[in-house]
Amino acid sequence: MDQDSELPENYVNTLYNSFKKLTVLHELIAGVGPLSKNKNNDDIYLFNQNNNEEIIAVSETLSSGFMTSAKVYKLVGKRDENLFIDYVDWEWNWRAKSKNLTTFVDTNLIINHMLGDGHKSIFIWKVGIPNPIRHYYQYRNSFILLKYSYVPFIWKLKRIIVNIVKLLIYVLFFDQKIKRFKYIYLGIKDFFMNKKGKL
Secondary structure (H helix, E strand, O other): OOOOEOOOHHHHHHHHHHHHHHHHOOOOOOOOEEEEEOOOOOOOOEEEEEEOEEEEEEHHHHHHHOOOOOHHHHHOOOOHHHOOOHHHHHHHHHHOOOOOEEEEEEEEEEEEEOOOOOOEEEOEEEEEOOOHHHHHHHHHHHHHHHOOOOOOOOHHHHHHHHHHHHHHHHHOOOOOOOHHHHHHHHHHHHHOOOOOOOO
C-alpha cells in the first residue's frame, strides 16, 4: 500500500476471493490488484478496458492493493530496491511475466489513489504534475529499465519519446523549471554513474 491509497469497505475479502478464483483457473499467477482512481477527479489510471470481463489480464499494474502469494514472491523475487521509487511495481510485473506468470486486475475493485500533485492541461493532453524530485527517479529508472531484456520493447520505445517530450513540457509550461531540470539532469547523470537506490 502507498500512504495515499484508500481502500473501499470489505476490500481484502473481495480481493482474496478473486485471487482464489484465479488460482483455480491457473496453477500459478503473479497476483491480482484493483483499478486505481484519481481521488480528485475520478479518472481511472492507466487502464483501457476492451471487454466486459470482471477480472482481466494486464501487463502491469500499480502495487497498491496488490495481492500475491509467498510462493510467487520466492519465485519472482522481491521488489527492486535499486529503482526506489518509480517503476518498481511495473518492473516486478514484467519480471513475473518473464517467468510465465500473469498479472490480473479485478475491475470491480477500485481504490482511491493520488499520483503526484494532479494534472495540468497542455493543449489536448493532460500531463501529470510530479513533485520535482520524482523527475530524478523517473528519468534515471527509465534509463535503467532500457537495459532489462524482459521489459517490453514497445514500453522502451515509448518511454524514450515521452522523456524527450516531457522534458520540453516541464521546461516550457511547469513551475519550478530550474529545479525540475536539475533533478532530470541529475537522474540521467547518476544513471551513467551507475548510482541506484534512494537519492
